[in-house]
Amino acid sequence: MSRTPLPYNPKVLDLFRNPKNLGKxxxxxxxxxxxxxxxxxxVTFYLKISEQEIIEKASFESYGCAANIxxxxxxxxxxxxxxxxxxxxxxTWKKVTEAVGGLPSIKxxxxxxxxGALKRxxxxxxxxxxxxxxxxxxxxxxxxxxxxxxxELARRLTKRLKTEEEK
Amino acid sequence: MxxxxxxxxxxxxxxxxxxxxxxxNSSMVPQEVLDAMLPYYNKKAYGNPTLTHKPGWEAFTAIMxxxxxISNSIGAKILEEITFTPGETEANNxxxxxxxxxxxxxxxxxxxxxxxxxxVMNVATDLMKKYGYTTTKVPVNPxxxxxxxxxxxxxxxxxxxxxxxxxxxxxxxxxxLKEAIDIVKDKNPRTIFHTDASDAYGRIPFNVQNLxxxxxxxxxYKIMGPRGIGAxxxxxxxxxxxxxxxxxxxQKLWPGIENTPLIVGFTKASELAFNNFDANxxxxxxxRDKLVDGVFAKMTDIKFNGPKGDRRAPDNAxxxxxxxxxxxxxxxxxxxGVYVSSGSACSRRLLQPSHVLVAIGRRYxxxxxxxxxxxxxxxxxxxxxYVLDVLPxxxxxxxxxxxxxxxD
Numbered sequence: 001m002s003r004t005p006l007p008y009n010p011k012v013l014d015l016f017r018n019p020k021n022l023g024k025x026x027x028x029x030x031x032x033x034x035x036x037x038x039x040x041x042x043v044t045f046y047l048k049i050s051e052q053e054i055i056e057k058a059s060f061e062s063y064g065c066a067a068n069i070x071x072x073x074x075x076x077x078x079x080x081x082x083x084x085x086x087x088x089x090x091x092t093w094k095k096v097t098e099a100v101g102g103l104p105s106i107k108x109x110x111x112x113x114x115x116g117a118l119k120r121x122x123x124x125x126x127x128x129x130x131x132x133x134x135x136x137x138x139x140x141x142x143x144x145x146x147x148x149x150x151x152e153l154a155r156r157l158t159k160r161l162k163t164e165e166e167k
Numbered sequence: 168m169x170x171x172x173x174x175x176x177x178x179x180x181x182x183x184x185x186x187x188x189x190x191x192n193s194s195m196v197p198q199e200v201l202d203a204m205l206p207y208y209n210k211k212a213y214g215n216p217t218l219t220h221k222p223g224w225e226a227f228t229a230i231m232x233x234x235x236x237i238s239n240s241i242g243a244k245i246l247e248e249i250t251f252t253p254g255e256t257e258a259n260n261x262x263x264x265x266x267x268x269x270x271x272x273x274x275x276x277x278x279x280x281x282x283x284x285x286x287v288m289n290v291a292t293d294l295m296k297k298y299g300y301t302t303t304k305v306p307v308n309p310x311x312x313x314x315x316x317x318x319x320x321x322x323x324x325x326x327x328x329x330x331x332x333x334x335x336x337x338x339x340x341x342x343x344l345k346e347a348i349d350i351v352k353d354k355n356p357r358t359i360f361h362t363d364a365s366d367a368y369g370r371i372p373f374n375v376q377n378l379x380x381x382x383x384x385x386x387x388y389k390i391m392g393p394r395g396i397g398a399x400x401x402x403x404x405x406x407x408x409x410x411x412x413x414x415x416x417x418q419k420l421w422p423g424i425e426n427t428p429l430i431v432g433f434t435k436a437s438e439l440a441f442n443n444f445d446a447n448x449x450x451x452x453x454x455r456d457k458l459v460d461g462v463f464a465k466m467t468d469i470k471f472n473g474p475k476g477d478r479r480a481p482d483n484a485x486x487x488x489x490x491x492x493x494x495x496x497x498x499x500x501x502x503x504g505v506y507v508s509s510g511s512a513c514s515r516r517l518l519q520p521s522h523v524l525v526a527i528g529r530r531y532x533x534x535x536x537x538x539x540x541x542x543x544x545x546x547x548x549x550x551x552x553y554v555l556d557v558l559p560x561x562x563x564x565x566x567x568x569x570x571x572x573x574x575d
Contacts, residue, residue, distance in 0.1 A: 007172045010174040
């Protein structure tokens with residue numbers, strides 16, 4: 001059972017109660033998912049990207065806690081109107097955590113996951129297009145690595161559960 | 168950080184109705200219990216019970232009378248079989264470590280179930296890692312009932328200790344404790360059998376003589392007594408050594424000055440639970456059934472966790488809401504004045520949800536979306552009606568945030 005005190009600040013609670021840009025986007029250019037419901041933390045980002053590679057709008061859905069909902073909500077607001085390059089370079093989990101007024105340390109990974117999903121969406125856009133700009137590093141960023149690590153953990157947990165069921 | 172919490176509390180201003188259902192993790196103390204305790208702080212018996220003056224002798228008398236009442240409530244033979252500890256955690260530590268260390272010739276194997284309370288699990292792990300004991304965890308069936316065949320296999324001539332909770336704290340599963348004890352004693356009469364009875368006490372008949380159990384843990388707050396006090400029953404003749412050093416008072420297994428007001432409060436709570444035992448149990452069961460039936464009548468995509476009917480403690484309701492993350496739901500409910508806890512792991516970097524729900528075969532996502540609620544005899548029909556109004560709205564809002572994400 002969860003027993004850690006969670007002193008969420010009022011901004012996190014406000015975003016939890018009134019999240020911005022919530023919901024599926026039917027005309028999204030790219031959709032990216034990070035996390036896994038097995039970990040109790042999963043986010044989907046929808047981006048509408050113009051031909052000039054500007055993020056026209058962003059929305060999200062979150063299977064996660066208040067911190068995940070709040071950070072995802074601010075990510076959608078922060079990237080709106082940015083070029084893909086600026087969005088990639090400007091958004092880090094630290095900035096996102098600051099934008100929600102800070103998070104308890106055990107909740108940092110929620111912000112990391114939100115940024116991980118955004119970066120994954122940007123990467124997907126260029127993969128679909130078949131070209132990669134020079135500013136896009138080949139190596140995964142910290143946030144993307146964390147998302148992968150969390151998903152790998154979820155796979156291991158689920159696999160273990162299935163093996164136990166088969167026994 | 169405390170500033171943040173003050174702000175969070177402000178958001179709760181103006182709540183019309185409050186229903187506290189997180190009695191797993193702490194509980195309110197009824198006025199009549201407080202009234203029984205207060206004189207012991209400043210009117211009488213505030214002395215040290217081992218010392219030779221009137222306030223000390225008063226304290227000694229109060230503690231002995233309390234021991235007698237607590238031992239009567241579980242059918243113990245003599246009051247010396249009760250040791251007051253600062254709570255369930257300490258009682259479980261004393262039981263497992265104290266019995267393991269006092270009986271080195273009985274072997275170094277410990278058997279518990281897969282769904283023991285965390286404090287029993289952690290003591291067993293500690294004994295394994297630091298002191299070279301081995302721990303076997305016996306599996307449970309999908310209702311959370313311990314597999315007695317597997318228990319039989321797990322016990323051998325090296326087994327010093329078995330610990331199985333009489334009632335599981337998360338899903339209310341009532342274990343076939345008598346059968347389990349008989350099986351263990353048949354296999355090895357020297358094995359010591361401990362049960363954490365915190366969730367059985369005051370909820371189902373629990374008699375240490377009938378069960379022939381060697382040790383049993385009781386918790387005060389789980390029967391709406393004050394926190395910071397519990398007890399360990401140790402049957403006369405069972406070897407247990409103390410695990411803390413200090414000045415010994417009236418109790419040879421727990422050093423330090425006895426906390427008379429808390430002991431008196433615990434005893435008062437016990438009297439209130441047992442004076443009208445059947446009526447109290449029926450009241451809890453009626454309220455719990457109204458809650459669970461109401462949830463199932465109003466909502467879909469949900470799953471009931473644990474057994475139904477007589478195999479379940481009368482106060483316990485545990486329900487998984489699919490497509491709904493549990494921690495988010497506890498916050499949403501709190502903003503509506505309904506206080507519960509969740510089996511979600513979202514507050515841990517470990518990402519592991521409730522081990523109990525996983526052990527009964529729930530998917531991880533179902534464990535993350537679970538809510539534990541425990542009713543008490545102090546709740547009213549109106550309280551339950553209010554919860555049934557608020558819960559569907561709250562789950563609906565969280566499910567809207569989830570959308571199509573996280574559906575597995």
